Amino acid sequence: MDKYIKQWHELILNCNFDNTYKMVWSKALIELSLSVGVDSKEETIVFNFNEIATLCLKYYWNQTIYFDLVQSPNLKKPPEIITSTKKLIKDFFSNKGSLQPVRFEKVDFKSLSLEKQYETTVRSIARTLRKDVCWRFKKLNGVDHKIYDLDDKKENVIFHSYNILKLRSYSDFLFTVINYRWTQMLEGFNYSPRISSKVRAIDEDNVKRGALGKFHKYLDLTFEDGSRKCFYCGDVIYDADLSVDHVIPWSYMFSDDLWNLVYCHKGENSKKSNRLPVEEDILRLDSRNARLLEKMENKSREYDQLQIAVEKDYVRQFWTSFKG
Numbered sequence: 001m002d003k004y005i006k007q008w009h010e011l012i013l014n015c016n017f018d019n020t021y022k023m024v025w026s027k028a029l030i031e032l033s034l035s036v037g038v039d040s041k042e043e044t045i046v047f048n049f050n051e052i053a054t055l056c057l058k059y060y061w062n063q064t065i066y067f068d069l070v071q072s073p074n075l076k077k078p079p080e081i082i083t084s085t086k087k088l089i090k091d092f093f094s095n096k097g098s099l100q101p102v103r104f105e106k107v108d109f110k111s112l113s114l115e116k117q118y119e120t121t122v123r124s125i126a127r128t129l130r131k132d133v134c135w136r137f138k139k140l141n142g143v144d145h146k147i148y149d150l151d152d153k154k155e156n157v158i159f160h161s162y163n164i165l166k167l168r169s170y171s172d173f174l175f176t177v178i179n180y181r182w183t184q185m186l187e188g189f190n191y192s193p194r195i196s197s198k199v200r201a202i203d204e205d206n207v208k209r210g211a212l213g214k215f216h217k218y219l220d221l222t223f224e225d226g227s228r229k230c231f232y233c234g235d236v237i238y239d240a241d242l243s244v245d246h247v248i249p250w251s252y253m254f255s256d257d258l259w260n261l262v263y264c265h266k267g268e269n270s271k272k273s274n275r276l277p278v279e280e281d282i283l284r285l286d287s288r289n290a291r292l293l294e295k296m297e298n299k300s301r302e303y304d305q306l307q308i309a310v311e312k313d314y315v316r317q318f319w320t321s322f323k324g
């Protein structure tokens, strides 16, 4: 392997960490290397902290708005960049008047009157990168790996163009190494299932919510008189107002499982978002699952999965881990 790329590889895989800053930092630099024009092999290429910070914000925004992944082991003191990202997301939801997640790349901050907040966030991320991350990333076991230079006031990160060309040709490899290491870190401080699928789905812009209509025929089995009732308020639901809800939030599970799905009124569903279900909901879901299992024919895949969920007490286990 090329010596320069080998340095990157080792820094990514062996860096120490209190949070995932080094992952967004290195990923941003490699993404930027793909977007600059290189005219000769002997020039210098300069990235400023604001453009790096914008990409870091993008990565954290997407992981947070869909899955609320925790980026450091200390829950009581979240990393500054995460706090400012979350604040921007909160402003976004409130100005848009909806809790529907949207990818960073598709958000128009200007039209939501959030331009100022957006710029403040980028600047504060840039400050943290300058202060804490840019020089730390290239240090390993006391050795400073000169993979890039920082100018005296740390206004810019400076590369030789021949190194940019190397980063470019190895970008797929390095992105894979970063995602691997990032996932490994996240698994250390997130209890939610499917971390690596979540990281990959975000990266590939493939966060799809499946259609839940196929679960109606099972959910219908528990209503003896044929009228569907809301899991939360108990009232009858008319078709126009029908929605299927994940009791333990989808963002946590990243999966549609019959044992976790119930009918509810549309309005209640959109208000609920990532709310933690209360114990009473969990008890009712347990007994619903037991009833549903009795009503189902024991020859379907869904039956087998529900049976496993009931036997292994998934409802309570995932609820407990979600509560943290």
Ligand SMILES: [Zn+2]
Pocket: 230, 231, 232, 233, 234, 235, 264, 265, 268
């Ligand atoms: Zn209801």
